[in-house]
Amino acid sequence: MTKTSVPPSAKQSGFNIHRFANPGTFLRFESKIQPWVIAFGILFVSIGIVWGLFFSPADWQQGDSVRIMYIHVPMAILASGGYFGLALCALCSLIWKHPLADLAAEAIGPIGAVITALCLITGSLWGKPMWGTWWVWDARLTSVLVLFFLYLGHITLLHAFDDQQKGYKAAAILALVGVFDLPIIKFSVNWWHTLHQPSTFSITHAPAMSLSMMWPLIFCFIGFALGFIALVCIQLRAAILERQVRHLLLNE
Amino acid sequence: MTHLPYLAAAYGITIIAIGGLSVHSWTKLKTVQKKLAQIQNNKRS
Amino acid sequence: MKRKTKRLWIVLGAMICFALAITLILSAFSNNLVYFKAPSQLINHPTAKGTTIRLGGMVVANSLHYSHHDQTPTAEFKVTDGQAAIEVHYTGILPDLFREGQSVIAIGSLDQNNIFTANEVLAKHDETYMPKEVAEALQKSGKWDPKFGPPPDADTWDHMVKPKQ
Numbered sequence: 001m002t003k004t005s006v007p008p009s010a011k012q013s014g015f016n017i018h019r020f021a022n023p024g025t026f027l028r029f030e031s032k033i034q035p036w037v038i039a040f041g042i043l044f045v046s047i048g049i050v051w052g053l054f055f056s057p058a059d060w061q062q063g064d065s066v067r068i069m070y071i072h073v074p075m076a077i078l079a080s081g082g083y084f085g086l087a088l089c090a091l092c093s094l095i096w097k098h099p100l101a102d103l104a105a106e107a108i109g110p111i112g113a114v115i116t117a118l119c120l121i122t123g124s125l126w127g128k129p130m131w132g133t134w135w136v137w138d139a140r141l142t143s144v145l146v147l148f149f150l151y152l153g154h155i156t157l158l159h160a161f162d163d164q165q166k167g168y169k170a171a172a173i174l175a176l177v178g179v180f181d182l183p184i185i186k187f188s189v190n191w192w193h194t195l196h197q198p199s200t201f202s203i204t205h206a207p208a209m210s211l212s213m214m215w216p217l218i219f220c221f222i223g224f225a226l227g228f229i230a231l232v233c234i235q236l237r238a239a240i241l242e243r244q245v246r247h248l249l250l251n252e
Numbered sequence: 253m254t255h256l257p258y259l260a261a262a263y264g265i266t267i268i269a270i271g272g273l274s275v276h277s278w279t280k281l282k283t284v285q286k287k288l289a290q291i292q293n294n295k296r297s
Numbered sequence: 298m299k300r301k302t303k304r305l306w307i308v309l310g311a312m313i314c315f316a317l318a319i320t321l322i323l324s325a326f327s328n329n330l331v332y333f334k335a336p337s338q339l340i341n342h343p344t345a346k347g348t349t350i351r352l353g354g355m356v357v358a359n360s361l362h363y364s365h366h367d368q369t370p371t372a373e374f375k376v377t378d379g380q381a382a383i384e385v386h387y388t389g390i391l392p393d394l395f396r397e398g399q400s401v402i403a404i405g406s407l408d409q410n411n412i413f414t415a416n417e418v419l420a421k422h423d424e425t426y427m428p429k430e431v432a433e434a435l436q437k438s439g440k441w442d443p444k445f446g447p448p449p450d451a452d453t454w455d456h457m458v459k460p461k462q
Contacts, residue, residue, distance in 0.1 A: 057428030132392035
């Protein structure tokens, strides 16, 4: 009774991910990993933040203000990562008609919006003492603000139509269109003169950050990433259960 | 440095936002789980 | 399978077209997207005197001094991009991170004497993050004088500083 029908093409395909097309399978898998994701998320964030705030060195020129980095950088990465997730959901929804893809997109959107807002706010709080201004319209800051509005647009589109399916489709299209903001965000500091400094980390050479600062940053990032996954899973589970409730009420 | 208020504000806003989001998500899940259990109980009885 | 493949091609095709469109738009407006002009750009392509522009570059070592025209202290320093330097005058509080060897952005206008009068000065900080001890060790070893610009590549740090426990 709790199963929703799975399209026949999904069963025939050898692609593993279609196992999760069955919401029941997803729910069972998710209930197993959820306590671990939450526990490790809280653990890593706690370690990372305490380390970053109290046991890592102050920067030679920024002083203690550098500690905002331990929040700002993970939020920035997750903001882009979250939108990339929205784009993946959009592909799964539009091309493969994956039944969970739309619900996942609905779950990721608001969380991604909050994370992007935190990235912008902590960035301003860092910029005011360091640069001397709350905001500039340089390419990096502007493209991240665009990302925030893309998230808001995505959430709005999902609820803009009487026919929910139209809303899902419109939101999926916006996700695929907006995904081009992500390389702009990443490379804006290389392509154009910006106030925001270039990347500290690169694939080709050693990071321009001392290890004593890099480790708390890594812990914070892992913690926040796990927290992001946990929140998305919780929201997705709630959405699947809400669908079941509606099914049951309709079938009375 | 005398920029501690900015640092405190950044961490404070983050904790409040993430905390609020977590509480909201958790209560949403609990509400739906309760409703589902209620309906399934009604169907059985 | 057939319908799925068709959908895949439609979506991919649309995205490629959109990507091309964005690339063309960005390259066309590239000049307007830069947040600031470098000194050599400003000298080679001067804008009309008096228009507000943003000038970015590094503060030249030993070029900072304060003058006291009209009783308000004015900071005077040169900003360079390695090819040309422009003199900047600024009345006001300089940001904390301002120093010789730091990258800055001055917002203001160039006057007829080729002196840039700034209404606002912002300090950039580079992408290097290091504790005081590392900075001091780099300076003591003679490898780096902050007055002259950013620190050397991070690959070389370990050779100059004992690894911390």
